[in-house]
Amino acid sequence: xxxxxxxxxKEMSQGLLxxxxxxxxxxxxxxxxLVPFCIAVYLSLHRWNLKRPGREKFIGLENYIDWLxxxxxWEPLQTTFTFAIGSVAVILVVSLLIxxxxxxxxxxRGVLRALLLIPWAIPSVVNALLWKWLLNPQYGLVNAVAYxxxxxxxxxxxxxxxxxxxIWLVIAYSWIHIPLATLLLLSGLQTIxxxxxxxxxxxxxxxxxxxxxxxxxxxxxxxSIVIIFEMIxxxxxxxxxxxxxxxxxxxxxxxxxxxxxxxxFRKLDFGAGSSIAMLLGAIxxxxxxxxxxxxxxxxxxx
Amino acid sequence: MRQHxxxxxxxxxxxAAVLMIGTVGPFLWLVSSSFQYERQLLSRPPQWLPNPIVxxxxxxIFEGALLGEDSGVPYQSRIxxxxxxxxxxxxxxxxxxxxxxxxxxxxxxARLDFRGRSTLLFGILASRxxxxxxxxxxxxxxxxxxxxxxxxxxxxxxxxxFILPYVIWLLQSYFKTIPMELEDAGRxxxxxxxxxxxxxxxxxxxxxxxxxxxxAFMLSWGEFLFALLxxxxxxxxxxxVIVSLFATDVDVNYVSIITAGVISVIxxxxxxxVFQRFIISGLLSGSLKG
Numbered sequence: 001x002x003x004x005x006x007x008x009x010k011e012m013s014q015g016l017l018x019x020x021x022x023x024x025x026x027x028x029x030x031x032x033x034l035v036p037f038c039i040a041v042y043l044s045l046h047r048w049n050l051k052r053p054g055r056e057k058f059i060g061l062e063n064y065i066d067w068l069x070x071x072x073x074w075e076p077l078q079t080t081f082t083f084a085i086g087s088v089a090v091i092l093v094v095s096l097l098i099x100x101x102x103x104x105x106x107x108x109r110g111v112l113r114a115l116l117l118i119p120w121a122i123p124s125v126v127n128a129l130l131w132k133w134l135l136n137p138q139y140g141l142v143n144a145v146a147y148x149x150x151x152x153x154x155x156x157x158x159x160x161x162x163x164x165x166x167i168w169l170v171i172a173y174s175w176i177h178i179p180l181a182t183l184l185l186l187s188g189l190q191t192i193x194x195x196x197x198x199x200x201x202x203x204x205x206x207x208x209x210x211x212x213x214x215x216x217x218x219x220x221x222x223x224s225i226v227i228i229f230e231m232i233x234x235x236x237x238x239x240x241x242x243x244x245x246x247x248x249x250x251x252x253x254x255x256x257x258x259x260x261x262x263x264x265f266r267k268l269d270f271g272a273g274s275s276i277a278m279l280l281g282a283i284x285x286x287x288x289x290x291x292x293x294x295x296x297x298x299x300x301x302x
Numbered sequence: 303m304r305q306h307x308x309x310x311x312x313x314x315x316x317x318a319a320v321l322m323i324g325t326v327g328p329f330l331w332l333v334s335s336s337f338q339y340e341r342q343l344l345s346r347p348p349q350w351l352p353n354p355i356v357x358x359x360x361x362x363i364f365e366g367a368l369l370g371e372d373s374g375v376p377y378q379s380r381i382x383x384x385x386x387x388x389x390x391x392x393x394x395x396x397x398x399x400x401x402x403x404x405x406x407x408x409x410x411x412a413r414l415d416f417r418g419r420s421t422l423l424f425g426i427l428a429s430r431x432x433x434x435x436x437x438x439x440x441x442x443x444x445x446x447x448x449x450x451x452x453x454x455x456x457x458x459x460x461x462x463x464f465i466l467p468y469v470i471w472l473l474q475s476y477f478k479t480i481p482m483e484l485e486d487a488g489r490x491x492x493x494x495x496x497x498x499x500x501x502x503x504x505x506x507x508x509x510x511x512x513x514x515x516x517x518a519f520m521l522s523w524g525e526f527l528f529a530l531l532x533x534x535x536x537x538x539x540x541x542x543v544i545v546s547l548f549a550t551d552v553d554v555n556y557v558s559i560i561t562a563g564v565i566s567v568i569x570x571x572x573x574x575x576v577f578q579r580f581i582i583s584g585l586l587s588g589s590l591k592g
Contacts, residue, residue, distance in 0.1 A: 018410035025407035032463035033429045039440035121574035123524030125542040129549040129563045236433040277436030
């Protein structure tokens with residue numbers, strides 16, 4: 001595939017060149033991902049609590065076994081899934097609708113697409129602060145608008161109770177994740193040739209039929225990519241929890257990311273923290289593979 | 303048919319208006335709030351537009367940075383500008399190093415034929431599947447032990463490793479779009495591989511490199527987990543850490559909190575609007591092409 005025709009003088013083999021060229025990047029990645037990963041595995045097999053120095057001890061899989069028999073693992077896991085499924089669903093539906101809109105030709109479309117980058121550009125922590133202010137129980141804009149429109153008769157503390165806290169957490173999280181999903185779906189839509197639609201219209205296909213028999217099947221590979229990406233992101237949610245709810249009220253938003261953080265950096269139990277983090281990693285990886293195989297096979301034309 | 307076209311336009315513009323409010327509304331409310339007096343902010347119904355425009359909270363941040371404790375402004379406001387500068391340093395260094403190291407790593411993946419090429423590419427990408435939280439524990443532990451925690455250089459290094467895979471992926475797909483003939487011409491003229499990369503590939507890939515640099519800057523600007531865990535003293539706080547401190551502190555007044563939020567999104571939002579073409583093409587090519 002690569003042209004070897006032009007080789008004016010003797011030089012290193014392509015393999016050696018590749019090693020030299022990629023060495024700096026690969027070393028950086030290895031030093032701060034591969035090495036820590038191995039240490040994390042090591043820690044997860046040990047009793048290792050910074051509050052009790054000098055008592056580190058190899059205990060095999062005990063940390064893992066403890067977690068699997070502990071509601072402190074299963075309850076956050078359930079919360080994580082509730083959050084992740086809710087977020088992926090919201091992101092998918094809303095971004096599909098926006099992508100369908102932006103795929104139409106109308107004056108002002110470019111401006112809208114550019115404005116979409118504003119939520120995308122906002123760091124997750126600032127986004128959390130923004131929503132904390134919007135949802136403020138005494139002065140928040142959401143309360144004010146709902147009150148002025150007569151939807152509520154008094155201001156609500158939506159972050160103080162279930163299920164409203166989960167609903168608003170999903171909305172706040174999705175708000176900055178929708179733009180990227182939209183751009184991906186839009187680019188998928190734009191690869192669908194226009195004449196397919198034209199001949200469908202000639203054949204008398206309505207709006208819904210065109211969506212169900214042309215748009216949806218052809219968009220399916222891109223939908224799979226978006227689902228897998230967003231699922232992986234949502235399962236490890238942390239930033240927004242830290243600022244908006246701190247796992248509360250009463251553990252209602254205690255996702256695995258938050259559980260790992262408190263276990264490790266508040267209780268200083270690095271062994272237990274590492275093992276639950278490994279469990280989260282394994283779950284994420286397993287789901288990514290399952291989704292990939294399942295969605296990819298479904299998406300491939302017969 | 304004409305009625306149909308009119309209906310179509312009405313549906314489109316109504317949805318476009320809803321989308322517009324949903325996209326920029328929340329952010330504009332934050333900006334509007336930052337220009338109000340605290341008591342106006344706490345009025346019911348809310349005051350939609352600032353009247354008069356109040357710059358007190360912005361002035362506080364600058365005064366606090368200049369005068370230190372004498373200014374009498376809260377602690378978070380005083381150190382805010384410093385953290386802002388830290389964020390610039392981290393994001394700028396990450397963008398520069400990621401693009402340079404990433405470009406040289408991407409070239410062999412795009413153009414050379416060697417054993418293990420697909421394994422290398424897969425390995426680089428798979429490293430992104432490991433959740434940052436599980437890496438955070440050993441990284442913090444090791445950084446503390448070797449005296450590298452609480453330094454923003456460490457943060458640059460950590461951010462690099464998360465951003466490099468993305469940059470490499472983006473650049474290798476960009477390099478593949480550069481016609482092979484241009485490279486062959488250089489080789490015939492006697493350029494070594496390094497010269498080919500430096501004199502032909504990199505100049506031609508300038509739009510791709512720009513996209514990668516901007517994305518790298520924006521991703522590291524917003525990074526929070528490691529910035530939080532590695533920072534021990536205010537000297538190494540980044541703006542996201544300060545914002546989280548503001549947001550979780552009940553004693554600080556609302557206007558200061560909101561202003562800190564607004565200032566810390568000015569750089570990424572300006573970037574997003576100025577470089578939107580680069581960003582959109584970068585985002586799409588990063589995840590589309592194989």
